[in-house]
Amino acid sequence: MSELAIDVRGLSKSFGSHVVVDRIDLQVGRGRIVGFLGPNGSGKTTTMRMLCGLLTPDAGEGRCLGLDFRRQAREIKRQVGYMTQRFGLYEDLSIRENLDFIARLFSMPGRRAAVDQALQRLGLASRAQQLAGSLSGGWKQRLALAACLLHEPRLLLLDEPTAGVDPKARRDFWDEIHRLAAEGITVLVSTHYMDEAERCHELVYIAYGKILARGTEARIIEDAKLEVWSLQGPDLSRWLEPLKRAEGVLSVAAFGSAVHVAGQDPALLRRALAPLHKQPGITLSRGEPNLEDVFISLIARAADNYQAAA
Incomplete structure (x- = not known):
């Protein structure tokens, strides 16, 4: 990473007594796709909003796109495309009208040409006059991405952008993300889908405001040092809860007809599995452990900061 698009240290944010983001360090290289993973309420959205200047951090320092992310938030906003979890455009305006409105907000020169280009790039030209409120989830996603890209940002912050869309729409979306990264645009994307995580260059896993793991998929799996056993057979469901409570078991998850049981202590894990023999x-x-095994086990070991503050 010869050039960092994001380089922040000690980033923190609290709401009342609840620490949402707890002194995290985050570095993202230019043109990289970084998957931001974690359970609901882990601090992903709050982190993104601080990076793009929508929230003021309580503590932290560093740079975003070469600019001081605290003192130069206004300049950063003009170079960042932020796609929220929920569709945030006007449903009673057409696709073209929504994009034209965004172009006006950015005072873009030649905005009509820019809108035309965005419509063509995201395959929206044939639907330009359609009301946004009548679009399916996948087409709303395309429109939201077109709006993010209209002002030619250098950094994209995408907050669960594919939630609720069909598999083909998700695949098309990720193909576009990889094209953007090849052009030098940096992407930080939060997701709950493991197949999407596997398409990222790097991963950052956050829970309860703290980063628990980071690196490539292979590195994260290797560093977890998990031993995994696969169980197959009839009526496995009745064994799930007893296994979850067993000493040494960090995760129990069903994968089709099989159940994966994972832990870090081989002796304790085999003792827990002994009755099933x-x-x-x-x-x-x-x-072999996979990302889902790793992330479930990380949650099992993480301390809930909300309960600590209660």
């Missing part, structure tokens, strides 16, 4: 029809085999 005697069950007719149930087979146990060593498995």
Whole structure:
């Protein structure tokens, strides 16, 4: 990472007594796609809003796009495209009218040509006169991305952009994200989908306001040092809760007809699984950990800062 688009340290934000973001450090290289993962309420959205100047941090220092993210928030806003979790454009305006409105907000020269270009790039030209409120989830997503890109930002902050859209729309969206990254645009994208996480160059996992893991998919899985056993057989559902409560078990998750049981202490894990060896029809085999195994186990080990503040 010879050039960092984001380089912040000690970023913190509290609401009352509740610490939402707790002294995190975040570095993202130019032209990289970084997946921002974590459970609901983990601090992902708050972090994004601080980076683009919509929220003032309580503490922290650093730079975003080469600018001081605290003192030069106004300049940063003009170079960032921020896509919120919920569709934020006007549903009673057409696609073209929404984009024209955004272009006016940015006082863009040649805004009509810019709108035309955005319509073509995102495949919206044939629907330009359609009201935004009548669009499906996938088409609303395209419109929202077109609005983010209209002013040619250098950094995209995408907050769960594919929630509620079909698999094809998600795939098309990610193809576009990779094209943008190839052009040098940096992307920080939050997601709950593991298949999307696998399409990112790097991952940052945050829970309860703290970064728990970061790196490539392979590095995160390696650093977790998990041992995973795969269970198959009849009536596995009745074993899920007892296994979750067993000492040494960090995660229990169903994957189709199989159940993955993961932990870091091999002896404790095998002791927890011992009763299943005697069950007719149930087979146990060593498995390879995946991202979901890792992230569920990280949550199991993380301290809930909301309960601590209560």
